[in-house]
Amino acid sequence: MKDYLIRVVDSSKKIRGFFINSTQAVREMERIHSPAAPSSAAMGRLLTQSFLMGAMLNNDTDSLTIKMDGGGPIGTMIAVSNNKGEAKVYASNPMADSDSYPNGKLNVKGVVGTEGNITVISDLGLKEPYIGVSPIISGEIGEDFAYYYMSSEQIPSAVALGVLVDIDLSIRAAGGYLIQLLPGVDESTLEKIEESIKAADSISSLIDKGMSPEEIAKFVLKDFEIEILDKKEIIYKCSCSRENVLRMIKSLGPDEIKSMIEEDGGAEVLCHFCNMAYIFGEEELNKLI
Numbered sequence: 001m002k003d004y005l006i007r008v009v010d011s012s013k014k015i016r017g018f019f020i021n022s023t024q025a026v027r028e029m030e031r032i033h034s035p036a037a038p039s040s041a042a043m044g045r046l047l048t049q050s051f052l053m054g055a056m057l058n059n060d061t062d063s064l065t066i067k068m069d070g071g072g073p074i075g076t077m078i079a080v081s082n083n084k085g086e087a088k089v090y091a092s093n094p095m096a097d098s099d100s101y102p103n104g105k106l107n108v109k110g111v112v113g114t115e116g117n118i119t120v121i122s123d124l125g126l127k128e129p130y131i132g133v134s135p136i137i138s139g140e141i142g143e144d145f146a147y148y149y150m151s152s153e154q155i156p157s158a159v160a161l162g163v164l165v166d167i168d169l170s171i172r173a174a175g176g177y178l179i180q181l182l183p184g185v186d187e188s189t190l191e192k193i194e195e196s197i198k199a200a201d202s203i204s205s206l207i208d209k210g211m212s213p214e215e216i217a218k219f220v221l222k223d224f225e226i227e228i229l230d231k232k233e234i235i236y237k238c239s240c241s242r243e244n245v246l247r248m249i250k251s252l253g254p255d256e257i258k259s260m261i262e263e264d265g266g267a268e269v270l271c272h273f274c275n276m277a278y279i280f281g282e283e284e285l286n287k288l289i
């Protein structure tokens, strides 16, 4: 079954939610990057979050880049998404590993670190992109984004992101949700939601049990009347192309290109998001100069 994301709202229009099964997309991430287990969970969680945030963009040409740099061994993680259900992720050191917690759970914080920031760059086709920054407070990613929404957008939010990594490092299940309270909502609503979140299993085990995003939405928001507004397929997709890479090389300027020709007789560019290698010969590079 293909991955998808749903958008829901409650009957009072004061609670909105996004629920996603991202298992296949995280499997594709694992196939491309072959990360160590906690890094796989970290990259899968960030990828899942970037689908959720991408779904909030209004236009087809908008794009969103999330940078997470917590000072941990995984280095910088970057995820890029849009509102067409496409996202991709990259980490500077996907081999970063750390010992699991005593209860057996993967120690995501141990690879992400807690000394740094989340930076969200929204390119909405305006002159300047909109940039939001907030500190990484937990390193487990879900809580960091809940804090991001509160501190940079003043929207109380619950964020759950989960990736179940098997012993053989394959991905058993992945998914998440984002619930936001719009202005005018009372305190008791937030408490009710928090209680049912606490009572529920982790998001990755709900998905592992076979629950659909619709079922998870009804379960977590069981005290409310909810309506499903939208359902969208999602996919791990990199939009890199030969033309884009050529344009990037051209932007380096003639001197840099000349030295590529002299020193290497050409250029090889590897896309960090999908591992595609682009090879350019002398003749092609000469045309750029």
Ligand SMILES: [Zn+2]
Pocket: 238, 239, 240, 271, 272, 273, 274, 275, 276
């Ligand atoms: Zn690519």
